[in-house]
Amino acid sequence: MSNTARANILARLKETASCSSPDKGRLGGVSYDWDTAERVRRFTERMVAVRAEVHHATPKTWLDVVQQVCVDKGLNNLLVSPETVLGKQIHAQADRFPTLKTYDQPIESWKQEMFYGIDAAFTGTHGGIAETGTLIVMPSVDEPRLMSLVPPVHLALLKVDKLYTTFAEAVQAQGWVQAGMPSNALLISGPSKSADIEQTLAYGVHGPKELVVILV
Amino acid sequence: MSSEFRNTVRANLAKPEVRANFYRAMDGLMTRRLDQFPDKVELERLRTQSMAIRANALSKLPELLETLEANLTRNGIQVHWAETAEQGNQIVQAILERHNAKSIIKGKSMVSEEMGMNHFLEALGIECLESDLGEFIIQLDGETPSHIIMPAIHKNRVQIAKLFHEKFPDIPYTEDVDELTQMARRILRDKFYAAPVGLSGVNFMVAETGTLCLVENEGNGRMSTTAPSVHIAVTGIEKVVESLSDVPPLLSILTRSATGQPITTYFNMISSPRKPGEKDGPEAVHLVLLDNGRSNIYSDPELLATLRCIRCGACINHCPVYVRIGGHSYGTVYPGPIGSILEPQKAGLDVHGELAQASTLCGACSEVCPVRIPIPSILNRLRYDGVRKDTANTNTVGSGKRRTLSEAATWKTWAWAATHPTIYHAGSTLATRFKGMLPTNLGAWTTVRSAPKLAESTLHQQAKHLGVDHE
Numbered sequence: 001m002s003n004t005a006r007a008n009i010l011a012r013l014k015e016t017a018s019c020s021s022p023d024k025g026r027l028g029g030v031s032y033d034w035d036t037a038e039r040v041r042r043f044t045e046r047m048v049a050v051r052a053e054v055h056h057a058t059p060k061t062w063l064d065v066v067q068q069v070c071v072d073k074g075l076n077n078l079l080v081s082p083e084t085v086l087g088k089q090i091h092a093q094a095d096r097f098p099t100l101k102t103y104d105q106p107i108e109s110w111k112q113e114m115f116y117g118i119d120a121a122f123t124g125t126h127g128g129i130a131e132t133g134t135l136i137v138m139p140s141v142d143e144p145r146l147m148s149l150v151p152p153v154h155l156a157l158l159k160v161d162k163l164y165t166t167f168a169e170a171v172q173a174q175g176w177v178q179a180g181m182p183s184n185a186l187l188i189s190g191p192s193k194s195a196d197i198e199q200t201l202a203y204g205v206h207g208p209k210e211l212v213v214i215l216v
Numbered sequence: 217m218s219s220e221f222r223n224t225v226r227a228n229l230a231k232p233e234v235r236a237n238f239y240r241a242m243d244g245l246m247t248r249r250l251d252q253f254p255d256k257v258e259l260e261r262l263r264t265q266s267m268a269i270r271a272n273a274l275s276k277l278p279e280l281l282e283t284l285e286a287n288l289t290r291n292g293i294q295v296h297w298a299e300t301a302e303q304g305n306q307i308v309q310a311i312l313e314r315h316n317a318k319s320i321i322k323g324k325s326m327v328s329e330e331m332g333m334n335h336f337l338e339a340l341g342i343e344c345l346e347s348d349l350g351e352f353i354i355q356l357d358g359e360t361p362s363h364i365i366m367p368a369i370h371k372n373r374v375q376i377a378k379l380f381h382e383k384f385p386d387i388p389y390t391e392d393v394d395e396l397t398q399m400a401r402r403i404l405r406d407k408f409y410a411a412p413v414g415l416s417g418v419n420f421m422v423a424e425t426g427t428l429c430l431v432e433n434e435g436n437g438r439m440s441t442t443a444p445s446v447h448i449a450v451t452g453i454e455k456v457v458e459s460l461s462d463v464p465p466l467l468s469i470l471t472r473s474a475t476g477q478p479i480t481t482y483f484n485m486i487s488s489p490r491k492p493g494e495k496d497g498p499e500a501v502h503l504v505l506l507d508n509g510r511s512n513i514y515s516d517p518e519l520l521a522t523l524r525c526i527r528c529g530a531c532i533n534h535c536p537v538y539v540r541i542g543g544h545s546y547g548t549v550y551p552g553p554i555g556s557i558l559e560p561q562k563a564g565l566d567v568h569g570e571l572a573q574a575s576t577l578c579g580a581c582s583e584v585c586p587v588r589i590p591i592p593s594i595l596n597r598l599r600y601d602g603v604r605k606d607t608a609n610t611n612t613v614g615s616g617k618r619r620t621l622s623e624a625a626t627w628k629t630w631a632w633a634a635t636h637p638t639i640y641h642a643g644s645t646l647a648t649r650f651k652g653m654l655p656t657n658l659g660a661w662t663t664v665r666s667a668p669k670l671a672e673s674t675l676h677q678q679a680k681h682l683g684v685d686h687e
């Protein structure tokens with residue numbers, strides 16, 4: 001069935017002579033000449049506007065910030081990769097944090113705990129977008145997809161030198177096409193939300209109720 | 217004059233609560249969109265660019281679909297083609313059978329609504345659960361979406377609170393939006409936990425990289441495409457774009473036009489199922505490409521513009537007809553201006569041709585459309601196709617089916633009179649002289665309006681009086 005359908009659909013489409021090629025005007029777009037301070041300012045403003053928390057830190061202080069966030073939110077546990085550069089630093093000082101959990105097996109073997117027992121997850125990011133207040137997250141073997149989705153709190157660390165002005169600039173500068181797309185790439189701009197009931201914003205519909213960004 | 221459409225419109229106009237819900241929502245959406253585009257020049261530039269991106273993709277549609285298929289397949293995503301909704305449903309059924317699945321959890325997908333998938337699968341004993349909060353609400357009430365972006369926009373919080381209380385009597389009654397949302401979160405989380413198959417729509421497909429993109433705020437789209445071990449995406453063949461660089465401008469204008477957000481919470485780019493070593497994500501990803509009349513629309517150079525649509529819903533939000541009659545009045549999956557051009561073309565002018573009439577042609581829709589679809593011209597074209605005699609020259613389904621002898625005769629007489637000056641002058645002079653005797657009851661028009669009154673003298677007489685020399 002499918003093969004005939006494919007052939008029929010393509011044949012019908014090909015029968016129509018290609019209309020004038022309007023390639024013109026589709027490429028290009030705005031780019032801003034924002035310096036680092038301006039990018040940080042815009043990113044923070046946007047993130048806060050959608051109820052994300054943004055903490056500014058340095059390579060020396062970010063662990064303190066993570067620790068403080070865990071205390072403030074009364075977290076019982078934190079899911080952190082023991083394999084990433086950042087995750088290793090957290091694991092190295094495990095006694096400062098709530099119980100550290102690791103995602104070291106396929107989801108099928110610990111789904112129950114992941115869905116109902118994890119309070120928060122910490123991940124790195126692939127970059128950020130100042131214009132829209134967005135994190136670029138590319139889940140990996142060490143930091144799988146569900147980490148930024150299932151636990152009620154998501155802590156993410158963003159390095160300021162990876163904060164781009166626009167989405168287009170990030171795609172270009174990081175060479176996404178040349179590098180090949182990962183299984184899943186995400187833009188995340190705030191905690192999960194909905195306005196489906198009377199246009200009133202409600203947070204934490206299916207994904208995290210809280211998004212905490214640590215800018216380093 | 218009475219038709220199913222008119223009857224539903226009449227019934228819905230008589231529901232003040234529903235009308236108030238629409239008014240409030242559309243007002244807010246219009247303001248929020250406007251706030252997102254403070255710079256008019258930039259808005260117009262972005263609209264032109266977005267139009268060019270979509271037009272470019274359509275101009276190369278068959279080639280791009282082939283490239284897309286090749287790249288998706290290379291990435292491990294299985295591609296299926298369906299000419300009709302029925303075929304699409306059968307493909308989904310076969311995938312479910314192969315995985316022995318008795319239920320699916322759905323992210324928001326208008327194409328699955330178009331396919332009538334829930335009914336189809338439920339008849340086979342397969343449970344289909346909507347997980348988008350708005351879709352979940354209307355599914356509880358046995359309704360269909362009244363808007364393509366905000367499916368439950370026709371309900372207010374009290375109605376939703378009562379509905380939840382009726383369906384989940386064990387949970388205490390609340391009208392608090394946060395509490396209602398948390399209730400839904402708890403119920404649906406258990407479903408995501410257990411669901412063997414997730415289903416979603418697609419906003420853009422990138423031919424260059426073999427990537428499926430999904431725009432959403434809640435996370436239901438991410439959950440449905442990540443937690444279950446099988447992900448099935450369904451979408452229309454027109455949703456493809458050529459390259460990844462086409463995506464950022466489209467995403468930006470889509471979210472700003474739709475809900476007035478600079479960007480949504482999640483933009484999800486899926487390029488492959490779980491790879492060896494990865495610990496989560498679906499083991500299998502399927503894409504069902506649905507034609508369902510689209511290739512026919514494609515064959516007409518004028519109607520083709522319909523396929524540029526990125527389903528932002530802005531035309532709906534700005535439509536004075538939609539806001540009054542509400543989404544359910546249209547009786548179709550897609551309501552509002554986009555529905556009024558798309559549905560008659562898909563189902564045929566004999567079935568939904570009346571929708572092309574349900575417009576004042578005020579042009580608000582085309583003024584806001586981010587990809588500059590000339591909706592009023594297409595409405596006019598469909599009105600013409602509906603009554604045209606030479607149906608051999610058009611592919612529109614149901615062309616000529618709305619032609620009535622009396623209407624054709626009226627226009628024929630008019631055309632004859634208007635092209636014969638003596639007759640025309642005599643007629644207009646007579647009509648003016650005896651205007652007191654003209655009927656005040658002009659059928660449907662005069663049930664809600666006064667009949668037009670003729671002036672004391674004809675235009676020609678007035679011109680003559682003023683000394684205008686028309687020669």
Ligand code: SF4
Nearest residue numbers: 525526528529531585
């Ligand atoms: S027709 Fe234009 S305004 Fe309407 S939904 Fe489609 S893209 Fe949006």
